[in-house]
Amino acid sequence: MHTASIESLIETFESLPGIGRKSAERIAFHILEHMTPEETRSMTDKILETKSKICLCESCQNLTDSSPCKICSSLKRDRTTICVVESPKDVSAIENTNEYNGLYHVLHGALSPMDGVSPDDLKINELLLRLTDGTVKEIIMATNPTVSGTATAVYISKLLAPFDVSVTRIAHGIPIGSDLEYADKITLIKAIEGRQEMK
């Protein structure tokens, strides 16, 4: 039983992803009890400022504050390879490995007819446009190993057939450091199917 306006603030936070009722209450009361009006204003300013500054890179469709983004405009990146991912978070995850030096393409989702996500909702045409000048030689499909991520990879690989590029899929298998015993059945099947010769 909160005052209506507090309840409404709690519901605002509850609508954010990964925030349940308890967390939303905790955040709302933190702002109301412990933050000064100035701190609150500076937080909302930061949200609005970032939201207005960030746009999509005209090339890879990743979130950026200048288009083309740093990766697309870098002279040090290998322009012959594009790694296709579902979301900007995936780009960050791969960049954090410091191992991949090609370009990216962010689809902003995965095909999911149940949720009303059709090919037109994804940045697929933008990907095809990047292949017209013949620079790109390999497309790595790094969508998630879920039903929708796999469907998206298969769908795009068929669209890519007319182009002179090789299309690869990231490997699925037992995560490093984990135990065979705890792997689920499908991962184990994929790991056996994807076995490679030891050198």
Added chain:
Amino acid sequence: MHTASIESLIETFESLPGIGRKSAERIAFHILEHMTPEETRSMTDKILETKSKICLCESCQNLTDSSPCKICSSLKRDRTTICVVESPKDVSAIENTNEYNGLYHVLHGALSPMDGVSPDDLKINELLLRLTDGTVKEIIMATNPTVSGTATAVYISKLLAPFDVSVTRIAHGIPIGSDLEYADKITLIKAIEGRQEMK
């Protein structure tokens, strides 16, 4: 490796209580990828509007949008009993039981010399002021059963000695529906100490 402005937005969310790095990233990307500028503006407006509207009740010090608050100004509440709690969330928790019909007093914290919280930082004087007209007969100390909550209850109960009020402490013991076997030692000791005659 995020763009500096995205990183800064993530850190803003990470500074909220209960929000870790992953949740902060998820919220930031949700706003940047999936919310429209209008939705973002309406969220920040809601935060600022609620922050400016909510104040402390002049009597019980709970968060409210009108002072005195609904509970303090209700004619149906028992004005002879005040339940003292640490935070507004505790008021909500007790109100949700629909069992307590007295008034509240929110301290906004608990004594904790290690964290620099002294009696002056709590709404203790405001509590004493409420006792001057002699209406209040019982003070229920419902601060948390932690070191600082208990210290606060003891400290206040000593301050209340000169007043003609009885001071009680909420019971501590085994939670209903839980199992003796899983109770921690201190709770078990409190449960045995606080045993009551069966009627």
